Amino acid sequence: MNNPVISANKLSLTYQTNDGPVHALQDINLDIKKGEFVSFIGPSGCGKTTLLRVIAELETPTNGTIQVNGMSASEARMQRAYGYVFQAAGLYPWRTIGGNIKLPLEIMGYSKEQREERVAHVLELVELSGFDKKFPWQLSGGMQQRASIARALAFDADILLMDEPFGALDEIVRDHLNEQLLKLWARTQKTIGFVTHSIPEAVFLSTKIVVMSPRPGRIANIIESTLPRDRSLDIRESQEFLDIAAEVRDGLRTGHADE
Amino acid sequence: MTWIVFALFFWITMWILNVRLANSGRNRIINLIVPALFGISLLVLWEGFVRGLNISPILLPTPSAIAIRFSTSIPILWVDFVQTFVKGALSGYVIGCSAAFLTAIAVDKSSFLKRGLLPVGNFVAALPIIGMAPILVMWFGFDWHSKSAVVVVMVFFPMLINTVAGLSAKDTIQNDLMQTYGASYWQSLFKLSLPAAMPFIFNGLKICTTLALIGAIVSEFFGSPTRGMGFRISTEVGRLSLDMVWAEITVAALAGSTFYGMMALIEKGITFWHPSQRS
C-alpha cells in the first residue's frame, strides 16, 4: 500500500544530435505515492515534459529504470495504467465530443452500454453535459481542453499525466479550470503528474512540487506542500502560499545560476 | 456582317453586366450567374463569328450545328460512352485506385518501402505514361481491356503518392494518444490514419477522374474496335465531320465534369470536418 506508484531510479535520457549529445534527463531519482498531486516546474529544456513522456513510455530512457504501478513503463502502457492530457486537446475532428471520449473505450474493449454510461459520467465531471453531439471545432479552446481531460478520465486508470494542459488558455479560464481540476482530483482520488510553467499554478494545485533545471535536465529541489488538500482560489493570497512560491522561485533561480 | 456586330454587342453587354454583378458582392446566386453569363456570351460570340465570317463547317462548326448533330446522334454517342467511359475508364479507375490504396498502406507500414518506392513513384508519375498505350494494346488486344490497363497505370502513381502523403498527415499529439491507449497497429490505422488521410485520398481520387478519362480516350487513338469516344473522334476527324467530333467532345466534357463533381460531392460528405470544407 505504501509502495510508490511511480518510481524513477537514476533515470537518464541522452539524445545524440549533430551538435553533440543533449542530456535531456540526468540521474533522476523520484518516488510518487498513490493519491499525490505532483507538479513539475522549470525553464525550457529542464526535462519536465521528457520525464512525463518517459513515464508514459512515449520516450525510452538511455539509462536507469522507471517503474509504474510496480511494473515497467512498457507493461504499464499496455495495461492502460494512465490517462494523458497534452498541451493541445488533440481531439479527432471527424468525431463528435462523445465519439472522441469513446475512442479509448472502443480500443480497450468496453461494451456499448459501458461506453455510453462513462461518456455521460465524465462529461458531467468536467461540466460539459449535453455537448456530446457537438464537433470539436464548435467548442472554444477551454471547452476542448475540458473534453480532452474528460477523455483521459473515461477509462479506469489510476494515474493522470498532464503536460501543460492549460498553457494556451487565458487566465480567467485557467483559474476556473484549476479549481475544477482540484475538485476532480478529490472525487476520483487519482495520482496526478502535472507539468507547468506557472509558479502559482504549481503551488495551488500540488501536494508536492518538483523543481527542475536544464542542461543537464535534473531535479533541483523537491518541495512538500504544507497547504491543506481542500483549498480554494483565495488561498493564493495567504502567507503560507507565498512562502512556498518563494521557495519554488529560489529553486528555479539557483537552477538557472548553475549554467 | 450583322452576325459579327450582334455577337460583339452581346459580348460587350454581357461583360458590362458581369462587371456590375461582380462588384455588387458575392453570394451563391451571383457566383453562379456570372460564369454562366460569361459562358453563354462565349457561345454567342462563337456562333456570330462563324456565321459572320462564313467559316467553313469543316474548320469550325457553329454551336447550333453541334447541338443539332448531338441530338440526332444519341444512340451512337451512348454506345461510345459505354465503351470508353464505363468499360475502359471506370474499370481502370476502380482497379488502379484500389491497388494504389492497398500499396500505400503497405508502404506506410514499412519505412524501407517508403524510402525506396516513393522516389521511384514520384518519378514515374511525371512520365508520359500514355506512351504505354501501344504496348498495352499489343498485350491485351484492341478491346476495352487494354484501355482499362492504360488507365490503371495512369492513375496508380498519383493515387499512391497522395494516399501515402495522407497516411502520414495525422498530427503528433493524435498519434501519441493512440500510443497511450495501447492501440494495436490496425486499430490505429482504422481509427486515426485512415480518417485523417481522407482529404488527401480524395484529392488523389479527383485528379484521377480526369486522368482516367484522358487515358481511355487517347489510348483509343492507338487502336480500337469500331466504337469508343477516341475512335469516333479520330475517324470523324478523318472524314472532316467536325460537328460529330465536337458532339463527342461535349459528351467527354460532360462525363469528365460529372465524374469529378460526384467525387467532390462524396468528398464533402466524408471530409465535412476539414477546414477547407467548412469555410
Add this chain to the structure above:
Amino acid sequence: MNKLRFFWHKMGPVVTVLLVIIAIWYVATVWLNSAWAYDKAKRADTTISFSQMVSDTMIQDKPLLPAPHQIIKEIYKTTVLKKVTSKRSLIWHGWITLSATLLGFAFGTTFGILLAIGIVYSRAMDMSVMPWVITSQTIPILAVAPMIIVVLNAVGISGLLPKAIISMYLSFFPVVVGMVKGLRSPDQMQIDQMRTWSASKNSSFWKLRLPSSMPYLFASLKIGIAASLVGAIVGELPTGAVAGLGARLLAGSYYGQTIQIWSALICAAILAASLVAIIGTIEKYTLRRMGIQL
C-alpha cells in the same frame, strides 16, 4: 563515415527497389516471350530445352516484352551510332518533340501568368473566368488533339505549330491555377503592411505578390512541362506518324516493332525526367537566392 551511412540510408532502398524491378522485368520477359519461342521450335519440328528457351526469349526480333538489354542496345543504336540528322535517329525525333514542347510550354506559361494576374486583380474576371478554368481541368482536353491538328493543317498551319498549340493548352491551366494560388498567398498582415507604406499596386505586385508566388509557380511549371511533353507526343499521332517520339511510338505499333516502341517510350521518359529536373534545379537556385527554404 556519417556521410556514407546517410547516403546509403537515402539511396539504398531506391537502388533495391530498382534492382527488384529489373529482376521482375527479366522474369516477365522470359515468361511472356516463351510462348513464341516454343511455337518457333514446334514449327521447325524440334524441341528446345528450358535454358535454350530462356536465351531465345532474350534475342527475339519482335518480342512481346523486350529485355532491358535489348532496349538499351536499340537506344544506343539509334542515338549514339546514328547521325543526328538521320531520320532514324532517336535524337532527331526527340528534338522534334522537344521543340514543340518547349515552344508550347513557353506560350502556355506566359499566357497563364498573364491570365492569373488578370484574375487576381479584376473581380469580374475572377468570377467569370476562374470557374471555367477549374472546370476545364476536369475535361479531357487531350481528346481534342486530333481535331486541332487536322483543322490547323486545313488552314495551312502544319508541322511544329499545331503541336505547340496543344502543348500550350495543356500547360496553360496548371500555371493559371498555381499562379492564382501563389499571387493570393501573402497573408492579410503582409498586405496590410504594404497599405501602411502607401505602396502602389505596381509596387505591391512586384515586391510582395510576385515573390510569394514563386514556390507555387515552380510547382505548376513542373506539372506544366510534363503535360506539354505529353501534348506534343499525342499531337504527333494524327498526322499519320511522320516525325517525333509520338510518331515513332505509333509507327512501332503499326509494324509490331516492340523494341522500337519501348526505346521511344524510354527516350520520352528520360526527356520528361530531365525537363522536370532542370526546372527543379532552376527552382532550387532561384528560391535559395530569394531566401526561401524548401
